[in-house]
Amino acid sequence: MTASPRLPKTPPASATLRHALLTNREQALTRLYHQAFPAVSRYIGRHGGSEQDAQDIFQDALVILYEQAIGGTLTLTAAPRTYLMGIGRNLWHHEQRRRARLSYEALPDDLEPLVAEAPEESTFAVLDYVERLGEKCKSMLLAFYYFQQPLTQIAATNGYRSVRSATVQKFKCLERLRDSVRRAFKAETIEL
Numbered sequence: 001m002t003a004s005p006r007l008p009k010t011p012p013a014s015a016t017l018r019h020a021l022l023t024n025r026e027q028a029l030t031r032l033y034h035q036a037f038p039a040v041s042r043y044i045g046r047h048g049g050s051e052q053d054a055q056d057i058f059q060d061a062l063v064i065l066y067e068q069a070i071g072g073t074l075t076l077t078a079a080p081r082t083y084l085m086g087i088g089r090n091l092w093h094h095e096q097r098r099r100a101r102l103s104y105e106a107l108p109d110d111l112e113p114l115v116a117e118a119p120e121e122s123t124f125a126v127l128d129y130v131e132r133l134g135e136k137c138k139s140m141l142l143a144f145y146y147f148q149q150p151l152t153q154i155a156a157t158n159g160y161r162s163v164r165s166a167t168v169q170k171f172k173c174l175e176r177l178r179d180s181v182r183r184a185f186k187a188e189t190i191e192l
Helices: 013-023 025-046 051-071 080-103 112-117 120-132 135-146 151-158 163-191
Strands: none
Touching (some): 013 025, 013 051, 025 051, 051 080, 051 163, 135 151, 151 163
């Protein structure tokens, strides 16, 4: 009886993806972007999000996938495109719940009197609030939103260990800015 030839064992998809990210990260991430972003963007667009929302969510999903793959904790049971779509859906649902909580805050029914009384330089008022955040938050928000620097560059410039850490810090700074503007808005409406 002759033994049947053994086929070489194929590496799991997560090991293959990890290897691709380690050997040529830019090419691997670009390929993942082209494969998965259109589907994530369509999903978010159909569920009330903008193109900017889709880009932010996909970037966060890609960071999560990347960190799991490099850290060796990624176990793919589907194609990387499908995995990114699942992460994107979860992140978008989380963002929608967060936005829904914020929209329940008490705001006046009629904003016309406030808009009419607002000084013309109110367009620059947000910069005043950014100045009050502190140097670290100010530089991060300006780098990301005004200068449109990638989070990888911001993470390196500010000494964060990972892009995910920079993403979390950016989110915290943005929340501090939103809270500051809300508090000021509520104080102005009470005084009127």
